[in-house]
Amino acid sequence: MATAVTPEAVEKVVFDALPQFGAEPSEISREASFEDLDVDSLDLAELSQIIEDEFGVQLKGDDVGKIKTVGDAVDMVVSRAG
Amino acid sequence: MGRPEHAVALVTGASKGIGSAIAKALAADGWHVAVNYRSDETGAKATVAAIEGAGGTAAVLEADVADGAVDQLFARAEEALGGPVLALVNNAGVRADNLAVQIDDADWDTVLNTNLSAAFRLTKRSLKPMLKARYGRIVNIASVVGPRANAGQANYAAAKAGLIGMTKTVSHEVARRGITVNAVAPGFIETDMTRDLLDGVVKSIPARRAGQPDEVAAAVRFLASDDAAYVTGTTLFVDGGMSA
Numbered sequence: 001m002a003t004a005v006t007p008e009a010v011e012k013v014v015f016d017a018l019p020q021f022g023a024e025p026s027e028i029s030r031e032a033s034f035e036d037l038d039v040d041s042l043d044l045a046e047l048s049q050i051i052e053d054e055f056g057v058q059l060k061g062d063d064v065g066k067i068k069t070v071g072d073a074v075d076m077v078v079s080r081a082g
Numbered sequence: 083m084g085r086p087e088h089a090v091a092l093v094t095g096a097s098k099g100i101g102s103a104i105a106k107a108l109a110a111d112g113w114h115v116a117v118n119y120r121s122d123e124t125g126a127k128a129t130v131a132a133i134e135g136a137g138g139t140a141a142v143l144e145a146d147v148a149d150g151a152v153d154q155l156f157a158r159a160e161e162a163l164g165g166p167v168l169a170l171v172n173n174a175g176v177r178a179d180n181l182a183v184q185i186d187d188a189d190w191d192t193v194l195n196t197n198l199s200a201a202f203r204l205t206k207r208s209l210k211p212m213l214k215a216r217y218g219r220i221v222n223i224a225s226v227v228g229p230r231a232n233a234g235q236a237n238y239a240a241a242k243a244g245l246i247g248m249t250k251t252v253s254h255e256v257a258r259r260g261i262t263v264n265a266v267a268p269g270f271i272e273t274d275m276t277r278d279l280l281d282g283v284v285k286s287i288p289a290r291r292a293g294q295p296d297e298v299a300a301a302v303r304f305l306a307s308d309d310a311a312y313v314t315g316t317t318l319f320v321d322g323g324m325s326a
Contacts, residue, residue: 042255046213 002056005081010055010074017050018070030071037070047073057081083260084308085112086215088165091306092116092156094147094204095174097125099273100223103295104171105129107303109138113169116143116159120174139163147174147200148192152207166211169219169306172201172245175238177275182236190237197241202248205263209256218261219306222249223298226269226321242267246317253315262314264305268298269321289322 003009011030019025021043028037034044044067048059057080067073091108095101097119106129109115115133117140119126126142133140141162145155159167175197178189205220212218227235228242246265253263270276270283272292280292301320304310319325 042213042259049210049213 003054005055005057005078007074007078010051010077013051013054014047014070014073014077017047021046028070030074031069033069034067034073044073051077055081083217086166086168086217088114088163089168089217090114090116090159090163090165091169091171091219092118092143092159092167092204092208093171093173094118094200095120096129096171097122098129099275100268100271100295100298101171101173102129103299104173104223104302105140106133106136106138107296107299108169108171108306109133109140110136111303111307112138113306114138114163114165115140116163116167117141118143118145118147118155118174120144120146147204148196150200150203152203155204156207156211160211166215167208168212168215168217169221170204170208171221171223171302171306172204173223174200175223175241175275177235177238179234179238181234185237193237194241194244197238198244198248201245205248205252209252209261212261213256213259216260218256218259219310220249220252220261220263221302221305222246222263222265223302224249224265224267224317226267226319226325229267229317230325249317250315257314260311262305262310264310264314265317266298266301266305267317267319267321267325269293269319269324271295271298271320287322287324288326291322293320293322 021039023037044064091113093105096105096117105115105117117126117129130140222245224245225242228239249265270292298320301318
């Protein structure tokens with residue numbers, strides 16, 4: 001059963017996942033850009049998979065291309081679920 | 083990093099010939115092998131029996147890889163063998179030979195769909211468990227036909243050359259995750275699929291003989307092993323020197 005999509009729940013999953021891609025936990029915030037966190041396109045593809053497994057929300061390649069910051073990712077998942 | 087325990091190798095088209103030999107070789111190397119077949123249940127069961135007889139672990143997996151139901155295929159493989167698919171050997175292939183002027187749309191589509199599109203769909207799906215495990219081995223069975231011409235096989239050559247191109251690009255995308263993607267390109271190997279072609283071509287092979295399925299399987303076994311962790315994006319020709 002997929003977890004209910006709320007901004008807080010998505011933010012927690014994204015924040016928890018990012019360190020496994022090498023992001024420094026102290027630098028993770030909604031405003032942080034993936035580029036600054038050194039999170040690359042393959043990392044984002046994996047993050048999309050984690051989000052899909054957790055929330056049942058599928059992000060397409062086009063969507064992922066538009067995401068620049070952590071906040072963008074959270075907002076996009078919430079909007080796709082709506 | 084070494085291969086995780088209970089790792090499953092999925093070999094498509096493994097009921098006979100090269101695929102069966104690959105399944106046996108990987109099982110001998112400790113992989114738990116999903117022996118996929120489309121129609122030859124007897125051959126697939128014989129492959130599994132041979133593996134089990136040698137002390138290995140394997141299960142038959144009936145599916146037409148061209149039908150696109152890859153999630154179900156992976157779920158069944160992982161359920162039957164109790165581990166994640168961390169090796170994929172895209173071996174299933176078909177031929178529908180004719181001169182280009184006589185290849186109809188159906189024969190073009192069938193060969194491209196089974197030999198290339200199905201391999202892509204399986205590759206894409208296999209990357210899920212492999213990325214999670216930070217470990218994976220993908221081996222695409224290409225052919226000396228593709229890199230080289232072979233009159234009467236424009237569809238087959240296009241699919242096999244496509245496999246090599248796909249191999250190279252996917253290898254770059256996932257190399258930093260401990261996943262290797264390689265191709266093995268057999269020359270003329272003595273199987274049911276090639277027996278009708280062999281007579282005319284042996285003289286053109288530098289080794290002056292057809293290859294055996296086990297000789298292709300040995301190359302796949304190496305590429306799937308931990309010894310080959312730094313080998314990715316390459317095509318290993320097993321062809322008696324034909325492509326040299």
